[in-house]
Amino acid sequence: MPLDLILEQLLNGVQFSLMLFLLAAGLTLIFGVMDLINLAHGSLYMIGAYLTATFAPHVGFFPAVVLAILGTMLIGGLLEVTIIRRLYARTHLTQVLSTFALMLIANEVVRMIWGAQPIALSAPESLSQPVQLPGFKYSAYRLFIIAAGLGVGAGLYYLVNKTRVGMWLRAGASNREMTRAMGVKIGPLYTLIFALGAGLCALAGALLGPLLSVQVGMGENILILAFVVVVIGGIGSIKGAFIGSLLVGILDTAGRAFLPTWLTALFNPQLAGSFGPALASIAIYVLMAAVLFFKPRGLFPARGTG
Amino acid sequence: MAGIQSQSALVAENLCKNFGALAATQNVNLRVEGKGVHALIGPNGAGKTTLVNLLSGALPPSSGRVLLSGQDVSRVDMPGRVARGLSRTYQITSIYPEWTVWRNLALSVQGRSGTSMRFWQPVTGERALYRQAAEIAEEVGLTSRLNAPASDLSHGERKQLDVALALASNPKFLLMDEPMAGLGHEESVRMVDLIRRIAGIRAVLLIEHDMDAVFSLANEVSVLVYGQIIASGTPEAIKNDPEVQRAYLGDDHAA
Amino acid sequence: MKRLLPFLLLALGLALPFILTAMGQEYYISFASRVLVVALAASALNLILGYGGLVSFGHAAYFGAGAYTAALLAGKGAGLPAQLLVGTGVAALLAFVFGWAALRTRGVYFIMITLALAQMLYYLAVSSDSLGGEDGLRISRAALWGDLTLGDDRAMYYTALTALTLGLFVIWRVVHSRFGEVVQAARDNETRTAALGYPVRRYQLVNFVIGGALAGLAGVLMTQISGFTNPSLLSWQQSGQFMMMVILGGVGTFWAGLLGTAVLLGLEEYLGEVTERWPLFVGLILLGVMLFAPKGLGSLGTLFGRKKKEVVE
Numbered sequence: 001m002p003l004d005l006i007l008e009q010l011l012n013g014v015q016f017s018l019m020l021f022l023l024a025a026g027l028t029l030i031f032g033v034m035d036l037i038n039l040a041h042g043s044l045y046m047i048g049a050y051l052t053a054t055f056a057p058h059v060g061f062f063p064a065v066v067l068a069i070l071g072t073m074l075i076g077g078l079l080e081v082t083i084i085r086r087l088y089a090r091t092h093l094t095q096v097l098s099t100f101a102l103m104l105i106a107n108e109v110v111r112m113i114w115g116a117q118p119i120a121l122s123a124p125e126s127l128s129q130p131v132q133l134p135g136f137k138y139s140a141y142r143l144f145i146i147a148a149g150l151g152v153g154a155g156l157y158y159l160v161n162k163t164r165v166g167m168w169l170r171a172g173a174s175n176r177e178m179t180r181a182m183g184v185k186i187g188p189l190y191t192l193i194f195a196l197g198a199g200l201c202a203l204a205g206a207l208l209g210p211l212l213s214v215q216v217g218m219g220e221n222i223l224i225l226a227f228v229v230v231v232i233g234g235i236g237s238i239k240g241a242f243i244g245s246l247l248v249g250i251l252d253t254a255g256r257a258f259l260p261t262w263l264t265a266l267f268n269p270q271l272a273g274s275f276g277p278a279l280a281s282i283a284i285y286v287l288m289a290a291v292l293f294f295k296p297r298g299l300f301p302a303r304g305t306g
Numbered sequence: 307m308a309g310i311q312s313q314s315a316l317v318a319e320n321l322c323k324n325f326g327a328l329a330a331t332q333n334v335n336l337r338v339e340g341k342g343v344h345a346l347i348g349p350n351g352a353g354k355t356t357l358v359n360l361l362s363g364a365l366p367p368s369s370g371r372v373l374l375s376g377q378d379v380s381r382v383d384m385p386g387r388v389a390r391g392l393s394r395t396y397q398i399t400s401i402y403p404e405w406t407v408w409r410n411l412a413l414s415v416q417g418r419s420g421t422s423m424r425f426w427q428p429v430t431g432e433r434a435l436y437r438q439a440a441e442i443a444e445e446v447g448l449t450s451r452l453n454a455p456a457s458d459l460s461h462g463e464r465k466q467l468d469v470a471l472a473l474a475s476n477p478k479f480l481l482m483d484e485p486m487a488g489l490g491h492e493e494s495v496r497m498v499d500l501i502r503r504i505a506g507i508r509a510v511l512l513i514e515h516d517m518d519a520v521f522s523l524a525n526e527v528s529v530l531v532y533g534q535i536i537a538s539g540t541p542e543a544i545k546n547d548p549e550v551q552r553a554y555l556g557d558d559h560a561a
Numbered sequence: 562m563k564r565l566l567p568f569l570l571l572a573l574g575l576a577l578p579f580i581l582t583a584m585g586q587e588y589y590i591s592f593a594s595r596v597l598v599v600a601l602a603a604s605a606l607n608l609i610l611g612y613g614g615l616v617s618f619g620h621a622a623y624f625g626a627g628a629y630t631a632a633l634l635a636g637k638g639a640g641l642p643a644q645l646l647v648g649t650g651v652a653a654l655l656a657f658v659f660g661w662a663a664l665r666t667r668g669v670y671f672i673m674i675t676l677a678l679a680q681m682l683y684y685l686a687v688s689s690d691s692l693g694g695e696d697g698l699r700i701s702r703a704a705l706w707g708d709l710t711l712g713d714d715r716a717m718y719y720t721a722l723t724a725l726t727l728g729l730f731v732i733w734r735v736v737h738s739r740f741g742e743v744v745q746a747a748r749d750n751e752t753r754t755a756a757l758g759y760p761v762r763r764y765q766l767v768n769f770v771i772g773g774a775l776a777g778l779a780g781v782l783m784t785q786i787s788g789f790t791n792p793s794l795l796s797w798q799q800s801g802q803f804m805m806m807v808i809l810g811g812v813g814t815f816w817a818g819l820l821g822t823a824v825l826l827g828l829e830e831y832l833g834e835v836t837e838r839w840p841l842f843v844g845l846i847l848l849g850v851m852l853f854a855p856k857g858l859g860s861l862g863t864l865f866g867r868k869k870k871e872v873v874e
């Protein structure tokens with residue numbers, strides 16, 4: 001296989017990983033700090049994409065992304081204040097089902113407003129030409145996503161590790177009582193975290209919108225992937241979410257791109273043709289099962305044992 | 307070390323447990339055997355419950371071994387140790403609050419009478435289970451409460467139920483983690499009585515803060531401070547041990 | 562009354578096709594079959610989730626495994642007995658493997674790993690040509706005797722009723738057996754149950770397998786009702802729906818699966834006729850139940866009474 005093709009797929013993998021990270025980072029914080037399983041996280045991603053697609057024709061792509069992030073944060077904040085906050089003290093089962101219901105509602109509301117058909121969102125004009133990298137051409141838009149993902153990742157790293165809010169977050173993820181004891185106002189902090197998670201979702205939705213399609217239910221499969229990432233990385237760990245995203249994103253993309261070819265080389269083409277795609281699509285779940293087998297609490301458990 | 311005498315003994319050998327930087331158990335050597343009460347005393351946070359967790363298999367040790375009747379059971383899980391005759395009670399009572407006292411006890415009896423991998427016969431049809439459960443209730447003084455949901459029991463009655471649950475497996479060794487904590491005077495007297503009867507036919511490791519109870523029950527006393535056993539001996543010897551007095555008994559005992 | 566309930570329900574079940582025919586609503590016989598079969602799968606989940614306290618978010622895997630096995634066998638010309646037997650067996654085997662892996666973990670991790678394992682199966686079905694990919698597999702209905710096949714609504718209905726009755730009977734016996742006692746004990750207080758000498762995980766795994774097998778049985782019948790299988794039977798939304806049913810019906814109470822399924826499918830059917838936006842209303846109702854009556858519809862009566870602790874952790 002030519003090297004440039006491998007490189008290109010690798011870049012695609014990194015690009016997808018970083019978007020996955022945006023979702024997983026919010027999810028793992030909400031999971032770790034508030035002990036909430038939030039299936040509606042994927043809905044916020046969907047809303048972010050729809051808002052971007054709605055604003056973009058009027059104000060241009062980049063301002064639309066900003067508006068979508070703000071709008072989704074607002075929606076997330078409202079959601080937290082009205083409903084989500086009632087769920088923190090509930091069992092995980094109740095949380096799963098309540099947010100499952102929220103997801104159904106969100107899908108239907110989006111369908112009511114925007115219709116059942118996928119809507120168009122195209123990459124900004126300025127990034128439509130491929131760029132020449134050493135050896136091959138690569139989509140400028142995807143490069144931009146990689147840069148944006150890395151930028152936000154660095155920002156999050158700074159936020160979590162170098163600021164006071166970040167200190168609260170880390171304390172909250174490893175020991176909830178401690179956060180209370182530190183006198184942090186839990187209510188607003190939780191709303192803030194939830195809104196932050198919503199904003200990250202919106203950004204991922206907005207940036208991935210032009211690559212995938214903006215449609216009802218678009219957040220559901222990527223949500224499951226984000227959960228896989230969170231579990232692999234260890235609940236509550238941003239670092240874990242980052243490493244997990246890279247593992248999952250690259251394995252998934254590379255698996256789809258290369259596994260069928262490799263299998264063809266190893267076995268007969270017919271067998272490879274029918275099992276290649278199947279194997280590729282389950283690779284990440286095998287990875288997750290393997291990680292949990294050896295480290296039942298994920299790679300970087302934020303909470304101490306016991 | 308595992309000589310003939312250790313045939314029927316619960317032995318801790320150089321047992322250590324670390325929680326991160328905290329050494330909750332340090333090089334503990336302990337031997338509980340025969341009949342009677344071996345008391346384990348020590349101030350709050352000394353590591354008494356941790357030691358019970360290590361002995362019963364609730365926690366894996368960081369290093370060291372646990373021997374049960376001469377066999378190394380360090381890697382045997384809790385149910386496995388119960389099957390070998392080791393049972394425990396809980397400092398914070400651990401029962402089935404939604405169930406009646408009778409059902410609580412029947413579950414426990416069920417554990418020692420044949421396999422529980424029986425899927426078809428209704429358990430309520432097994433008269434023998436409920437009869438034996440009632441006998442145990444009788445033994446600990448809960449007969450009048452058999453049909454009450456465990457959540458309706460008083461604190462003292464819960465403690466009794468907790469002990470009864472452990473007793474139902476008919477253990478050779480019983481680890482009792484503060485069975486008298488929070489009991490009123492009369493309840494304490496009854497519990498001391500119960501422990502004396504239990505210890506008449508099996509070995510009991512008793513953790514207790516009430517020194518009068520300890521010295522009236524124990525044949526042997528070990529003192530645990532900061533995860534280490536600082537003294538071990540007859541109640542008389544321990545009472546008069548200057549190091550123990552300094553480290554632990556002091557004013558507490560004088561009071 | 563309580564003792565009579567099963568028999569009353571069974572009598573109603575037996576009479577239902579006649580009642581519906583008399584009312585000129587024969588269309589609903591097939592709908593009723595679906596309710597019975599899904600209720601079997603939901604009751605199986607209730608065994609795992611309600612009685613066992615294990616929040617399995619991948620129940621669709623066993624349901625779908627039964628369905629796909631049956632469809633593959635049907636394609637090879639196997640009859641109904643073989644489909645039922647092998648379908649149930651495959652689901653049980655799968656539940657054993659998945660359950661074994663998942664039971665190494667606890668809490669949230671358990672929820673997530675059961676979900677992920679089921680997703681694995683879903684993608685396997687979607688991307689494998691031999692399983693029909695996105696389209697799934699079509700089957701021709703199994704023959705019963707003579708010319709009668711399960712394509713006949715009444716034959717299908719009574720087959721489903723038989724399966725549900727037997728399934729519920731099995732669950733009842735299991736729940737009230739020594740084994741069931743240990744499983745419920747492990748749900749209420751896992752540590753103490755281990756301290757009483759029960760190897761908890763082993764009991765939980767066996768219980769998981771029984772639940773998985775019954776879900777597989779339901780899956781086999783589901784293909785017979787619809788005449789095809791497709792990946793949506795394996796989807797996590799399907800797993801979520803099973804959980805919804807169990808919770809609606811009152812998790813850990815015997816009739817939870819049947820009640821929850823009847824209510825949820827009935828609601829969908831009814832709202833589906835009234836409005837195109839039915840998922841919105843289903844979502845709103847579910848959310849309301851979860852927020853205000855998390856112990857299911859049966860607990861609505863005590864809504865304003867004493868606030869009880871939720872049982873499942």
Ligand SMILES: Nc1ncnc2c1ncn2[C@@H]1O[C@H](COP(=O)(O)OP(=O)(O)OP(=O)(O)O)[C@@H](O)[C@H]1O
Binds near residue numbers: 306348354
């Ligand atoms: N699972 C755990 N993780 C971390 N630290 C622990 C854990 N269990 C106990 N500890 C610590 O180990 C030390 C000993 O605790 P332990 O409960 O064994 O004491 P104890 O002697 O039983 O005290 P008490 O008389 O209050 O019951 C304490 O400092 C406690 O905080």
Ligand SMILES: [Mg+2]
Binds near residue numbers: 356
């Ligand atoms: Mg203690």
